[in-house]
Amino acid sequence: MTVQKEQLEKYAELALKKGVNLQEGQGLIINAPIEAADLVRTISAKAYGKGAKNVHVEWGDEVLTFLKMKNAPSEVLENFPKWKADGLEQMVEDGYALLSIYGPNPDLLKDIDSERVAKANKASAEALSGYRDYIMNDKTTWSIVAYPQQAWAEKVFPGVSSKEAQNKLWEQIFHITRIDREDPIAAWDEHNDHLRQAREYLNQKQYKKLHYKAPGTELSIELVEDHIWHGGSTHSDQGTEFNPNMPTEEVFTMPHKYGVQGKVTSTKPLNYGGNLIENFTLHFENGKVVDYSAESGEETLKYLLETDEGAKRLGEVALVPNESPISQSGHIFFNTLYDENASCHLALGKAYPTNVQGGPSFTKEQMDQHGVNDSLVHEDFMMGSSELDIDGETKDGEFEPIFRKGSWAIEFE
Amino acid sequence: MTVQKEQLEKYAELALKKGVNLQEGQGLIINAPIEAADLVRTISAKAYGKGAKNVHVEWGDEVLTFLKMKNAPSEVLENFPKWKADGLEQMVEDGYALLSIYGPNPDLLKDIDSERVAKANKASAEALSGYRDYIMNDKTTWSIVAYPQQAWAEKVFPGVSSKEAQNKLWEQIFHITRIDREDPIAAWDEHNDHLRQAREYLNQKQYKKLHYKAPGTELSIELVEDHIWHGGSTHSDQGTEFNPNMPTEEVFTMPHKYGVQGKVTSTKPLNYGGNLIENFTLHFENGKVVDYSAESGEETLKYLLETDEGAKRLGEVALVPNESPISQSGHIFFNTLYDENASCHLALGKAYPTNVQGGPSFTKEQMDQHGVNDSLVHEDFMMGSSELDIDGETKDGEFEPIFRKGSWAIEFE
Ligand SMILES: [Zn+2]
Ligand SMILES: [Zn+2]
Ligand SMILES: [Zn+2]
Ligand SMILES: [Zn+2]
Incomplete structure (x- = not known):
């Protein structure tokens, strides 16, 4: 199986409708790895179709993250750019929804000194605390969906080609997020109802x-x-x-x-x-x-x-x-x-x-x-x-x- | 021909050494389309190898640019984010070199209303004028190198597969930037000397x-x-x-x-x-x-x-x-x-x-x-x-x- 355009479309629709529930006139921030370009483009096209006023994509690349974590001096790692934190905060204050596309390499930083990683994580958490408060208090809508990046897929399905691992992981993702159901949106409504009863x-x-x-x-x-x-x-x-x-x-x-x-x-x-x-x-x-x-x-x-x-x-x-x-x-x-x-x-x-x-x-x-x-x-x-x-x-x-x-x-x- | 790792390495080395001439301890901004990830990663690894303190990549994607130009309301198009302009300006003031990787689709916006494009271009030019002054006055080192993005390659070499068009364009780029010479760096020194005589x-x-x-x-x-x-x-x-x-x-x-x-x-x-x-x-x-x-x-x-x-x-x-x-x-x-x-x-x-x-x-x-x-x-x-x-x-x-x-x-x- 190679990811079908149709399934990707359904997944994008689900992320926008049941995930962030994007409203007409709203802006959208997408955090995404560059590897997920096909999904990001599909979501963006749909978002504008639903009347989004803007789609702002914060691209990341794990190879660059690794290089920076490995090589940059600690004063750079411990200095998350304030201008970027300001920008993100301004957008959520302006009512932007936030969609994170997530599929990290679980072993990305395993050979990097833990202290450096911890310091960098702490610096970004501090810089982004205002932004994060916004999200964690549900002041805007936000959601996280997965994307089977190559390194992640290889970790979950070792011993097969990386293309096959990605396909297998897509299959799991589509099954688990109910994309393989007749009507994924209805399946989510039903599922939400079950969780509502428990809570x-x-x-x-x-x-x-x-x-x-x-x-x-x-x-x-x-x-x-x-x-x-x-x-x-x-x-x-x-x-x-x-x-x-x-x-x-x-x-x-x-x-x-x-x-x-x-x-x-x-x-x-x-x-x-x-x-x-x-x-x-x-x-x-x-x-x-x-x-x-x-x-x-x-x-x-x-x-x-x-x-x-x-x-x-x-x-x-x-x-x-x-x-x-x-x-x-x-x-x-x-x-x-x-x-x-x-x-x-x-x-x-x-x-x-x-x-x-x-x-x-x-x-x-x-x-x-x-x-x-x-x-x-x-x-x-x-x-x-x-x-x-x-x-x-x-x-x-x-x-x-x-x-x-x-x-x-x-x-x- | 598929682009050889060795040639990409030489091209990256040329961009850093003869292009921006990156110095130890300096930061580097790379403007790049996500399609150019292989080159960006190669350049970044080399930049850290030369002692770069940080590599900041401003990723772009033409598909998203097109969607935005087509769909976003004009108040969004005419509002280049100040926080981003501030961030770029701060980095060049802090001595970052700037490397732009450039290979746009020549026909990207041909069906978009020219007035919308003009207004968006003007807004970004205004917002980035401080940053641009820095560059145009050579207050830091900067350079532009090409990357054969698919749509560009297809325009230059129509009638062949897009893979073949990209390979042909790589071949041209490597020839024209003297990467196919025995010693590209020496070839550039000689070329610079000819231009020096003329000027x-x-x-x-x-x-x-x-x-x-x-x-x-x-x-x-x-x-x-x-x-x-x-x-x-x-x-x-x-x-x-x-x-x-x-x-x-x-x-x-x-x-x-x-x-x-x-x-x-x-x-x-x-x-x-x-x-x-x-x-x-x-x-x-x-x-x-x-x-x-x-x-x-x-x-x-x-x-x-x-x-x-x-x-x-x-x-x-x-x-x-x-x-x-x-x-x-x-x-x-x-x-x-x-x-x-x-x-x-x-x-x-x-x-x-x-x-x-x-x-x-x-x-x-x-x-x-x-x-x-x-x-x-x-x-x-x-x-x-x-x-x-x-x-x-x-x-x-x-x-x-x-x-x-x-x-x-x-x-x-
Ligand atoms: Zn939790
Ligand atoms: Zn939990
Ligand atoms: Zn000129
Ligand atoms: Zn000129």
């Missing part, structure tokens, strides 16, 4: 804590008061419905930054800034990582945790059943967008303010009082498996099953 | 006027007092020798903005902002175009001339002999970088301040007094042929032959 159930329950049990994991996570479960489509400040991630199989809410106890062991690799961290365990006391180890990438994990105070605490707790199409595919994708939607996961770092009542207008002090974590980073890591049980603890101290053996213990319609 | 001869002569005669052309051009002929390599403010254009076959100086009389007829198409203007005639009185006509693209010519007051006057007079390798190739390239170096040419619009003694520090008033033209545009057009004769008029009113039948009438070493 409404959990929102009503308002569990005080979640208790996790699996091999290598024994963890209790307090949820913030008045927490909100999100999942599937959500709404921007302007009231536009959109899907931030495609695929998305999770419902997620906000852990209390001071309320996590016990240990958790990852079940899939975490790709942080081009480096893989594998088979790692984190020990929490009062919400903070006090000890950790990793079978590989421990140095990278160290730099991630040391980014700032908030990087050692959780910002997201997400439930994904084993029946998710990504989980069923049996593949490890080495790509957070895909792997996080195959597995229950947690995130280190910044919480989504929209996961608590009133969150988007909290001051820094209110955030801390409510247990809302803040950080320059937000990194999902996977800890779900077919052996994971989760109980919810009610305000009365009763325990109710939520997950058993990696699947919902609750019946939805 | 030194003319600098000593200090002709008051040039008189042009050819079919459709009868033109006299006064040169500004204390004019300087440039050609081949030049020096930046920091004293770094560089070649602004690769190829370059011209010696050129500054016409007096009020001192052009008669008519001139173009001999090759002019590609202005994605539109071709062909077989056009300009009538000058006291330096200003007072009448014009074109066999095709007259509307585009109109918008070019009406950009501003200076767009109706000349900013460059350049001599290129018929023996130039580009002229000898017999091809029309529909690309100013190539065609201007096949033919004597003139430019409408802004003059290079470095073409007159003290020019870079002139005030606006001094510029006008000396006859230095200013404009938002600078557009070369070709008017050389094997039938062109040029005489120089000395300060004493004597006429001396400079060109006969399109070739130098003077013997150099």
Whole structure:
């Protein structure tokens, strides 16, 4: 199979309609690798067809990223251009939607000194924090879709030609994002409805804590008061419905930054800034990582945790059943967008303010009082498996099953 | 022939060494179409190898340019983002060299309303005028090299497969830029030496006027007092020798903005902002175009001339002999970088301040007094042929032959 124009068109349509839900007269920022030119061009043509006033493409190239990370002096790496951050911020303030096309080489920076990578990541996170706040508070619509870049495809499907690997990965992407259905848009509506039922159930329950049990994991996570479960489509400040991630199989809410106890062991690799961290365990006391180890990438994990105070605490707790199409595919994708939607996961770092009542207008002090974590980073890591049980603890101290053996213990319609 | 890695490496080396002459610790801006990724990556790796502190690539894509020109509302087209102009200006102020990789589709915008294109071009020229002043005054090193983008190659070599057209154009590019020589760097040193002899001869002569005669052309051009002929390599403010254009076959100086009389007829198409203007005639009185006509693209010519007051006057007079390798190739390239170096040419619009003694520090008033033209545009057009004769008029009113039948009438070493 070579990617068919027809499928690419459907994928572009899905990204615009169910992803960012682009409105007439709106601008669109597309972050994309130059390798994804065919998809970017298809999306752009459709965006103008829907009345976009402008499509601004921020092109990237991993080969150049690698060369810069390897060679540039640290004062350059640590100096993210302010003019670029200003430009991006101005566009989202002007109502531009943001679509990221994502398919990084999971091993891109594996031979680069982790400290250099960490410093560069931190500098860009700092420079882009205003822009990122805009996005994370859903002040505009935004979405992430995958593109099977060659290096990524080769990692997921080793041992075949790179063309074949890309085709296989396209096939997976089209299956998982429901492009191979008769009517992908209708399939997404139905899927969003399922996620809505799960989140409404959990929102009503308002569990005080979640208790996790699996091999290598024994963890209790307090949820913030008045927490909100999100999942599937959500709404921007302007009231536009959109899907931030495609695929998305999770419902997620906000852990209390001071309320996590016990240990958790990852079940899939975490790709942080081009480096893989594998088979790692984190020990929490009062919400903070006090000890950790990793079978590989421990140095990278160290730099991630040391980014700032908030990087050692959780910002997201997400439930994904084993029946998710990504989980069923049996593949490890080495790509957070895909792997996080195959597995229950947690995130280190910044919480989504929209996961608590009133969150988007909290001051820094209110955030801390409510247990809302803040950080320059937000990194999902996977800890779900077919052996994971989760109980919810009610305000009365009763325990109710939520997950058993990696699947919902609750019946939805 | 498919482009060989070895030739691409030589071309990249030439661009860095004889083009921008990148220095250790310097930054580099590369303007490039995404189609030229192989060359951009090769150049970037070499640039870091030479100690570049950063390589910033401004990627472009003609498909997106076309979509925007076709669809975006005029307030978007007329609003070049200030943050981007600021960013580019900051980099050149910080000493970055600028390398443009250039190979546009000559027909890209032929179906787009010329007025829209003209307004967009004017807006970007205005926004980038500070940046451009930096470049045109040689405050940093800069260079332009070609890349055989598919659409361009198909225009130059119609009737063959697009792969074959690209290969043929690569072959021409490598021949014309002397990459096929044993030692391209040494060949460029020798070529620069020939151009140096021509410009030194003319600098000593200090002709008051040039008189042009050819079919459709009868033109006299006064040169500004204390004019300087440039050609081949030049020096930046920091004293770094560089070649602004690769190829370059011209010696050129500054016409007096009020001192052009008669008519001139173009001999090759002019590609202005994605539109071709062909077989056009300009009538000058006291330096200003007072009448014009074109066999095709007259509307585009109109918008070019009406950009501003200076767009109706000349900013460059350049001599290129018929023996130039580009002229000898017999091809029309529909690309100013190539065609201007096949033919004597003139430019409408802004003059290079470095073409007159003290020019870079002139005030606006001094510029006008000396006859230095200013404009938002600078557009070369070709008017050389094997039938062109040029005489120089000395300060004493004597006429001396400079060109006969399109070739130098003077013997150099
Ligand atoms: Zn998540
Ligand atoms: Zn997350
Ligand atoms: Zn010229
Ligand atoms: Zn010129």
